[in-house]
Amino acid sequence: MLCAPLTLPTCEYKRREPQQEVLHQVLLVHLETFFANIGAESQYLPKHVEKELRDFLKCGVLAHGFVRMRCNECGKSLVVGFSYKGRGFCPSCTGRRMADTSERLVDDTFPENAPVRQWVLSLPIQIRYRLAHDGKLLSDQGLNWRLQM
Numbered sequence: 001m002l003c004a005p006l007t008l009p010t011c012e013y014k015r016r017e018p019q020q021e022v023l024h025q026v027l028l029v030h031l032e033t034f035f036a037n038i039g040a041e042s043q044y045l046p047k048h049v050e051k052e053l054r055d056f057l058k059c060g061v062l063a064h065g066f067v068r069m070r071c072n073e074c075g076k077s078l079v080v081g082f083s084y085k086g087r088g089f090c091p092s093c094t095g096r097r098m099a100d101t102s103e104r105l106v107d108d109t110f111p112e113n114a115p116v117r118q119w120v121l122s123l124p125i126q127i128r129y130r131l132a133h134d135g136k137l138l139s140d141q142g143l144n145w146r147l148q149m
Contacts, residue, residue: 018061027056031057
């Protein structure tokens with residue numbers, strides 16, 4: 001097995017165990033019943049919602065993939081489960097995405113030394129719905145917004 005070399009920080013890393021979280025446990029037990037009940041009522045969920053819920057159950061679970069890392073200095077190793085990089089359901093993925101986005105905005109978008117505390121992009125409701133369901137339109141190739149500062 002290949003291990004990624006790293007130098008571990010002095011603080012102790014605690015692996016996230018999604019199987020112990022209440023949301024994960026509830027979905028694991030009731031998700032298929034929920035889908036069956038919706039189908040029985042001739043209703044449906046959009047495919048991306050169903051995929052998001054199913055992928056959430058795999059996020060961070062070692063049985064669905066992980067990377068083992070070993071510190072070159074002390075020889076200590078740890079495992080980190082793969083995330084599914086969801087867009088809005090998994091608290092862990094959403095938190096990481098929020099941190100990454102804010103870092104990118106501060107480093108690449110906002111002018112240097114600008115006193116920014118909050119940044120809000122507000123769109124008309126019709127456009128919000130379209131962007132929520134059309135990933136290609138929201139991507140860099142489909143829609144390119146530039147902030148004028």
